[in-house]
Amino acid sequence: MTDVFALDPQLERDTLPACDFALSTVRLMNDARYPWLIVVPRRVGASEVIDLSSDDRHRLLDETTRVAEALRSLCKPKKLNIAAIGNIVTQLHVHVVARFADDAAWPRPVWGIGTAVPYSDATASAFIASFLRALGGRP
């Protein structure tokens, strides 16, 4: 195992870069069915939230909170879903999904329902720009 952090290849394929916090890199899930971000702490080998040091765990919570607040402010969802699952991609990552009563999976969780609908480049860029504005200032 190297000591240089690298994003898991499947996360790399399935997501688009949004921003970087002190600990985590934030990616947009490339699935236009749901406003859906992924928060990935840059810690080599971490798979579980409880693998992190207490300081890192709290920092991950703070960064996830900022993502969730920005997503709520931007999208006004009915509910936020925040989850560390990782049954398939074991690199630690936290899902933050804005959910609506008329979305493709409601009221079920989003995982394993149907097929991702990729964004157009323009729509992804516009969404990320709006998200960064909602985050406010530098991450």
Added chain:
Amino acid sequence: MTDVFALDPQLERDTLPACDFALSTVRLMNDARYPWLIVVPRRVGASEVIDLSSDDRHRLLDETTRVAEALRSLCKPKKLNIAAIGNIVTQLHVHVVARFADDAAWPRPVWGIGTAVPYSDATASAFIASFLRALGGRP
């Protein structure tokens, strides 16, 4: 809205009491297919993790971490799933589920898969006693 915390009636029906922390009450999901605990902060009206004060949010993380560490120590799962979903029961609650490659839903998340298999009273009591021993000392 009253200012006295009460567990959501569906959570009350679906779970069994395990222990209480300073902030949260911990319940065993009454579904013997998965070792599955629910951490419910006793804050009236909270629905989202980001509705909590920063102090409460960090306390919830610490209490969830203790539950997850005890569950991992007790069950030696392949993966932990930790999630705040709440699309159906909106009272804020965090799922902590021990997952195995041969469980009923793997690798999918557990929500909405099949039907819960209730514990016998004796099996539930034994599981909760083992969980409390794994927690170590008083919660």
